[in-house]
Amino acid sequence: MKITDIRTHILQATLSQPFAYSRAWYDTRTAMLVEIETDGGLIGWGECYGPAAINSAVVKSVAPWLIGEDPLRTDFLWQTVYARLRDHGQKGVVIEGLSGIDIALWDIKGKHFGVPAHQLLGGRVRSEVQAYATGLYRRKSGDPQRYLAEEAAGYVAEGFKAVKLKVGFGVEEDAAVTRAVREAIGPGIALMVDANHAYDATAAIRLGRMIEPHDIGWFEEPVPPEDLAAYREVKSALSIPIAGGECEFTRFGFRDILVSRAMDIIQPDTCAAGGLSECKKIADMAEAFGIRYNPHVWGTGIAIAASLQLLAVLPTHTPSSLAPLQPMLEFDRTEHPIRQAILKRPIEHERGIVRVPDGPGLGVEVDREALARFAVK
Numbered sequence: 001m002k003i004t005d006i007r008t009h010i011l012q013a014t015l016s017q018p019f020a021y022s023r024a025w026y027d028t029r030t031a032m033l034v035e036i037e038t039d040g041g042l043i044g045w046g047e048c049y050g051p052a053a054i055n056s057a058v059v060k061s062v063a064p065w066l067i068g069e070d071p072l073r074t075d076f077l078w079q080t081v082y083a084r085l086r087d088h089g090q091k092g093v094v095i096e097g098l099s100g101i102d103i104a105l106w107d108i109k110g111k112h113f114g115v116p117a118h119q120l121l122g123g124r125v126r127s128e129v130q131a132y133a134t135g136l137y138r139r140k141s142g143d144p145q146r147y148l149a150e151e152a153a154g155y156v157a158e159g160f161k162a163v164k165l166k167v168g169f170g171v172e173e174d175a176a177v178t179r180a181v182r183e184a185i186g187p188g189i190a191l192m193v194d195a196n197h198a199y200d201a202t203a204a205i206r207l208g209r210m211i212e213p214h215d216i217g218w219f220e221e222p223v224p225p226e227d228l229a230a231y232r233e234v235k236s237a238l239s240i241p242i243a244g245g246e247c248e249f250t251r252f253g254f255r256d257i258l259v260s261r262a263m264d265i266i267q268p269d270t271c272a273a274g275g276l277s278e279c280k281k282i283a284d285m286a287e288a289f290g291i292r293y294n295p296h297v298w299g300t301g302i303a304i305a306a307s308l309q310l311l312a313v314l315p316t317h318t319p320s321s322l323a324p325l326q327p328m329l330e331f332d333r334t335e336h337p338i339r340q341a342i343l344k345r346p347i348e349h350e351r352g353i354v355r356v357p358d359g360p361g362l363g364v365e366v367d368r369e370a371l372a373r374f375a376v377k
Contacts, residue, residue: 001038001039001070001071002068002071003038003066003070003071007036009031009033009034009371010032011374012030012374013336013337013338014027015029015337017335020137020138021137021166021194022166022167022168029338030376031338032047032048032052032053032056032059032100033371034100035104036066036071036104038071040112044104044106045103045362046100046105046302046306047302048096048272049096049099049299050092050096058089059097062101065081071109072108072109074106074277077102078274082095091249091253092249095272096271098275099271099272099274099278102278103276105275106120106276106306106309107361107362110362111361114360116309116312116360116361117306117361117362121312122280122313123313127312127355129327129328129353129356130329131349131352131353132164132329132352133352134164134298134330134331134333135155135163135332136148136166144169144173145176145177145180149180149181149184152181155185156185158349159349159352159353160352161189162189162190162191162192162217162328163190163191163192164191164194165177166195166196167194168196168197168198171203171206171207174193175211178211182214190217191216191217192217192218193211193216194220195220195222196220197221197223197224197247199222201223201230201233204230204234208222208237208240209238212239216240217241218242218265219240219241219242221244221246222234222242228257228262231244231263235264241264242262242265243264244257244262244263245268246268246272246298248273250273250278251285254286258285261289266282266292266294267293267296268293269297270297270310271303271306276309283314293314294328294330295311296330297331300336300339301339301342301364302343302362302366304339304347304354305343306362308329308347308357309357309362314327329354338374341370341373342370343365343366344367345365
């Protein structure tokens with residue numbers, strides 16, 4: 001079997017109303033999918049997290065190196081691309097492009113052998129995953145203490161046992177909103193906060209101490225991703241677990257995080273950190289260091305499916321016991337017209353639980369009519 005073609009699909013959809021995290025407003029959602037075709041008729045799908053047009057350019061530049069190669073040689077092809085771009089792309093969009101290619105190759109590999117990707121990754125540990133609802137972004141109008149509390153309570157009513165709140169809008173406001181959300185969801189629901197690296201260590205520690213009484217599951221990206229010294233400072237000052245890593249890449253980048261013990265929880269994005277091949281290696285490293293692994297997920301149904309295939313094989317967070325702590329799926333609940341539309345059978349939750357797709361490869365089928373509808377011309 002040989003690779004005969006590699007195509008990219010840049011997708012975009014306008015939102016009904018904009019929303020913000022700590023550093024930017026969104027009024028559109030975009031996606032960049034990778035499609036790899038073989039001479040045997042098998043097609044694999046992947047997704048790249050990050051700037052769609054730039055990721056597409058990376059994939060198109062890399063594609064000629066892969067035409068004619070055996071798609072089952074996933075590690076070999078990963079190393080080939082990485083080695084040829086090592087001088088220029090150890091992090092960032094080059095690795096994001098490589099991630100989408102790698103995921104598509106694993107989709108082909110699973111389809112070739114007629115099994116889910118997780119079976120080829122070592123066999124599943126779990127067939128379903130608890131999801132946490134990511135949402136609770138800022139809106140253009142209204143009182144955030146009120147509308148965020150109502151939104152969070154709505155996720156709990158849907159059955160979610162965990163929700164994540166966006167912070168980074170000022171320490172005092174963040175503390176007040178966190179309190180309001182905790183009061184709205186009650187004590188039995190996990191509450192995490194995510195600053196998207198909006199603070200320095202001093203401000204992050206101040207906020208962390210103010211919200212510690214609200215039983216925070218983790219404080220995500222409190223400081224800029226490249227400042228591991230600040231991560232260690234925040235981690236040593238707070239009892240809240242510190243999470244991060246969605247802006248880190250490959251086992252080489254995560255090696256520094258793990259060795260320095262800068263985080264309690266790492267969050268590689270499967271569509272950014274190197275694909276399924278590399279994220280499985282990162283997960284094995286994290287287990288050796290006793291560091292928890294919860295993947296960052298922010299994309300379409302392809303990204304969700306790839307993350308679920310990995311989550312199926314991740315070890316428990318805690319050593320073997322009768323009640324082990326399991327990794328969770330980040331389940332984006334913000335408006336995203338493309339997310340589920342591109343799948344013929346959407347990935348949904350049931351009372352906060354999401355089943356791992358058990359079809360061949362990623363276990364999902366792409367709706368080409370939806371691709372055409374959202375395509376950037």
